[in-house]
Amino acid sequence: IPALKAIIAKLKATGGTCHMMGLLSPGGVHSHQDHMVALAKVLSAAGISVAIHAFLDGRDVPPSSAKGFVEKFEQDIAPLGRVSIATVSGRYYAMDRDTRWDRVSKAYTAMVDGSGPRGATALEAITASYAENITDEFVLPTIIDGFEGMKDGDGLLMANFRADRAREILTALVDPAFDGFVRDRKVDFCCRLGMSEYSAALSGFMDVMFPSDELEDTLGEVVSRNGLRQLRIAETEKYAHVTFFFNGGSESIYDGESRILVPSPDVATYDLKPEMSAPEVTDKLVAAIGSREYDLIVVNFANPDMVGHTGVLSAAKIAVETVDNSLGRLEAALKKVGGVMLVTADHGNIEVMKDPKSGQPHTAHTTNLVPFILVNGEVASLEVGQKFALSNGCLADVAPTILTLMGLEQPPAMTGHSLLTLAQAGEDRATA
Incomplete structure (x- = not known):
C-alpha cells in the first residue's frame, strides 16, 4: 500500500x-x-x-x-x-x-x-x-x-x-x-x-490508505436530477445517516435537497431519556408534510438503535412506544395530503435486549430480517379500489421501490427491483 x-x-x-x-x-x-x-x-x-x-x-x-x-x-x-x-x-x-x-x-x-x-x-x-x-x-x-x-x-x-x-x-x-x-x-x-x-x-x-469509491445514481441524486425537492431530517445521532451515508459517502448537497438537524438530548446515556428528540423531529416532519414542499422526505428515528445499544429493557419499551406514536402522527399527516410512507431499517437491535446464551444485556446490532411497511398503499395505485403492497426483498430493493412510487425511472446502477405488488386483503408489509 x-x-x-x-x-x-x-x-x-x-x-x-x-x-x-x-x-x-x-x-x-x-x-x-x-x-x-x-x-x-x-x-x-x-x-x-x-x-x-x-x-x-x-x-x-x-x-x-x-x-x-x-x-x-x-x-x-x-x-x-x-x-x-x-x-x-x-x-x-x-x-x-x-x-x-x-x-x-x-x-x-x-x-x-x-x-x-x-x-x-x-x-x-x-x-x-x-x-x-x-x-x-x-x-x-x-x-x-x-x-x-x-x-x-x-x-x-x-x-x-x-x-x-x-x-x-x-x-x-x-x-x-x-x-x-x-x-x-x-x-x-x-x-x-x-x-x-x-x-x-x-x-x-x-x-x-483506501480512497472512497464515488457512487453514482444514488436515490437522492436521481430525485434531484428530475427536478424534485427532498428533505433529510434527523436528530444529531443519526444526522450523518440521512445525509453523508445516504448520499453514498459524499458530503455534497444535491440541488433541491434541504436538511434539518434536531439536537439530541444532552444526557450521559440514552436510557436516561429514551424518547430522545423523536417528538421534536416529528413536530418538524408534520409541518414539512403539511407544507407540501417536498416530493421525498427521508427521516431516521434514532431511538430503536441508540436506546437498544444501552441494553436497558425498560428504556427500550419507552423508545419503541415513542417511535410508534411518531409514526402514528406521520400517518395522520400524510393522509391529509395524500402521501405515502415506507418504514424500514438496515439492521436490527432493539428487538433483542438480552443475550439468550450469556444472559447479559444485548447491546449489539442483529442480522434479523427487518420489516418493510407501506402505509397508504391505496394512494399509490392509479386505479380506484386497488391497493399496493410489498413483496419480500433486500435492502437494494428499497430505492427502486421508492422510485416506482414517485414515477421515476430506475437507473442501471441500481441492481435491485421494485417490491410493489397489488395487495391481497390485509397485506401491507414485507421483510427485507
Whole structure:
C-alpha cells in the first residue's frame, strides 16, 4: 500500500513512534482488530515502534467482552516486538459523534499527554473497571505503564474504516483550528494516515490508505436530477445517516435537497431519556408534510438503535412506544395530503435486549430480517379500489421501490427491483 510505505519512510526519517488508534474489536462495524494486527506486523517488520491506543467496544459486541479481545490481540502482537498497548479508552470517550467534547478531551489528554488514570497493563485496567461495574464502552481513558504521551515527529494512524465516530478525535488531534476544548499541547506529527476518507476537512490533513469509491445514481441524486425537492431530517445521532451515508459517502448537497438537524438530548446515556428528540423531529416532519414542499422526505428515528445499544429493557419499551406514536402522527399527516410512507431499517437491535446464551444485556446490532411497511398503499395505485403492497426483498430493493412510487425511472446502477405488488386483503408489509 503506497500510503503505508510513505509513513514508514517518514517515521524512519524522524525516528518517531507510530500511534495506531482504533476500535479493538472483531465487531466489524467501525473496524476490525485483525486489521490492527496486520498493520502492526507491517510497521514492526519495517523497524517502526507502534503504540496502540485501544478503543474498547461493548456496543457492536457484548458489553463486557473486551478482556477476551485484548488477550487475543496481545497474543497476536507478542512475537512482533516494538508493539505495545499504550492506552485503553471506552468508545464513549474516544468515538463520540455528538460534539460531547468533555468526553473527547479525556481520550485526547490520555493519548497526547499520558495524563489520567493509570494501569499496569491493559488487562488490569479492564479488570479494574469491571470491578467497578463499568463495562467496555465506558472505561475511562487509562494510560498503561511505560507510556508517557505523544511527541513531535511521531506518526498517527487511524485504523477505523467508518467515518462518523472517527471524526471528532481526529479533528482534535490534527486540525490546527480546532476549538472544541482547550488543548494543553498539540503534537506536530510527521505523518497522518487513515484507513479511509473521514471528511473533506480531515482529508486536508491526512493521507488515505483506501480512497472512497464515488457512487453514482444514488436515490437522492436521481430525485434531484428530475427536478424534485427532498428533505433529510434527523436528530444529531443519526444526522450523518440521512445525509453523508445516504448520499453514498459524499458530503455534497444535491440541488433541491434541504436538511434539518434536531439536537439530541444532552444526557450521559440514552436510557436516561429514551424518547430522545423523536417528538421534536416529528413536530418538524408534520409541518414539512403539511407544507407540501417536498416530493421525498427521508427521516431516521434514532431511538430503536441508540436506546437498544444501552441494553436497558425498560428504556427500550419507552423508545419503541415513542417511535410508534411518531409514526402514528406521520400517518395522520400524510393522509391529509395524500402521501405515502415506507418504514424500514438496515439492521436490527432493539428487538433483542438480552443475550439468550450469556444472559447479559444485548447491546449489539442483529442480522434479523427487518420489516418493510407501506402505509397508504391505496394512494399509490392509479386505479380506484386497488391497493399496493410489498413483496419480500433486500435492502437494494428499497430505492427502486421508492422510485416506482414517485414515477421515476430506475437507473442501471441500481441492481435491485421494485417490491410493489397489488395487495391481497390485509397485506401491507414485507421483510427485507
